[in-house]
Structure formats: C-alpha cells, structure tokens
Amino acid sequence: MGDRHEPTINHTCVSERLADELILVDELLRDRPRRHPPAYLRGRTMKAIRQEMAGTVESWEPLPPDVWMPALVFSLALVLALLLAPAPPVSLGAAAALEPTVANWPAVLRDWAESLATTLDSSIFLIGYSVAFAILAFWGLRMALTSWQPENTRTLGQVERDVAAAAERVLRGAKRAH
C-alpha cells in the first residue's frame, strides 16, 4: 500500500514545498524597497524642461544677436569691400555683358566712393579701407567663434555623418546600376 501511494506522497511534498517557496517569494517581493533616484536628477530634469521652454519661445522670436550680428558684420564688410575697392574685381564692361543689373551700381554710393577717393590722398584712403575691413572682419569672426557651442560641434558631426551616409548610398546605387 505504501509503495502505491509513495509517488502521490512525494508529489504532494514537492507541491507543498513549492507552495512554501512561492509564499516566501511573494512576501520577500512585497518587502522589496524602492530604489531612490539620485538627488541631482530633479534639478537636471527641471533644467531640461526650462531649456525645452526656452527653445519653444525662441522659435517665435527673431534670431538671437549672436547669430545675426556676425552675419550683419560680415555682410557690411563685404558690401564695403565691394564698394570701396580701389580696382573693381570685375570690369564694368564684362559685368554688363554678363548681367546688366551688376553694372548699374547705385549711383549715389558710387559717386560717394569716388569723391572720397579723390578728396583723400589715395594712400590714406587705402590704409583706411584696409583697417576698416580688417576690423570688421576680425569682429565678425570673433563673434562667430565665441558663440560656438559644443552642441554646434555635435550637430556638425551629425551633418557630416549624414552627408557621408547619403554619399555612400548614392555610390552604392550607382555601382548597382552599373
């Protein structure tokens, strides 16, 4: 009789033991403490949200000065360089042949530049022109470089990677077409 019931008894023992283990696991899991987030996390989170807000506001505002100032200075330097250049880089005849509007510089500005050059001694005019151009160019470059952020480097890197990936896809497509 004992032999006949032994498997059942063993099975019952195993089940009982498993039930005990499961009850213990259940109890221990209920006692499991919560993990505590690090103290700095809240500050970091709020900073990210403030940046998010700032980004949203910026999209409705004109470009910040650290972007438009270098652009303006560079444009100004370029315009001055073109207007005050002692010898025009392109002859008016050639320019007129290419595009009539290029030859028609604003008359007032051209007259002003010519009168300035004739009034002043040519050497003083050249020195003044060079100094003004150098100062404006230096100012523009300095502003552009000081406003460069680490994110710009990352963005630039991402753009480079995207361009490389696109070029690789194009090349692969061209090879396959061959």
Add this chain to the structure above:
Amino acid sequence: MSDELASLVKRSRRGEMDAFGDLVAATESLVYNVAYSMLGNPQEAEDMTQEVYVRAWRGLDGFRADSRFTTWLYRIAVNTCLNRRRSLRSDLHVIDRDDALDGIELSRVVSGVDPDALVTRKDLAEALWDAVDALSPKYRTAIALFYQEGLSYDEIADLLSIPLGTVKSHLSRARRALASALHSRREQNHG
C-alpha cells in the same frame, strides 16, 4: 488623484514651473523605479526619467483632469521606456530572452552570494532582489508594477497593452523562476 497632486497639476497647466517642480518631487521615485525595472540600468533610468517629465510637461494640456495623474504618468513612462528598449535592442542586438526564466541564470545570481551569509531572512531577501534584476525585462517590469507600484492586474495589462492573461502568466512564471532559484540555493546551502 490626491487634492495636493490635483492642485499641482492645475497650477502646472497654467505654466507655473514651481508647481511642476513639486509634481516632479512627488512622483519622481515612481517614474524612476518603473524606468529602472524596464531598462535595468541606473544611467538609462535617469535619462528616461528626465525624458518622461519633459514629455509630461509638453503634453500637460492633453491630460484629462478626471483621470489619475499617476496613471497618466505611468503610461508615458512605460511608452518612453518601451521605445528606448526597442532602440537599444536594435542598436545592441539585445533580445528579450525567455531563457532568463529557466532558473539557470537566476540560480547563478543567487549562488553568487556567500553561502554562510545566506542565513537570515534579510540575506535571503537581498539575494532574491538581485535575482529579480536578472529576470528578463518583461517579467521584471510586471514584478515591479505589481509588487512595488501596487498596481492591479487590469492596470498593468492596460499600461503595457497586453492581455490580462499575459500579465498573470508573466507574474506566475517570474514567481516560479524566483522560487526555483531560491530553492536550489537553499539546497546547496543545506547540502
């Protein structure tokens, strides 16, 4: 939703950052624990906690005042972490493994504890909690939401967008695997 949380949510929706800061303080532990259980990595949990609150801030206008704020936050947390897990899987070619439940890995985790030290209930508990961290993410998540966050089967099913039966099966399989790991450890200890 408690009156205090409701008031903070209301003020946050008006754009009051201080109120949202208090809301973060009140619920941060909840989000962090969910993120940790789903991703199993403190650094990832921190990043995702931050991401969850940025998303919550953006979507605050879409929160319906008649629902529980914590449930809404859980949903954002779970979705954000699921997305993160998918991207990690595709980056690192990591897959959810059911074999993490065959007891072998869990036994190894529990076996890593000095046998002589595994005598008190506290030692046993710590060994088991380490074993929970070795479970595969879906089981770990179910365990965390049920035991730590105190959510019901229905709530877990709703949050994870899985059938109720699957939640029960995940919890049952996880418990059995943990029980088996503990058992084999105790056998070793007694043997």
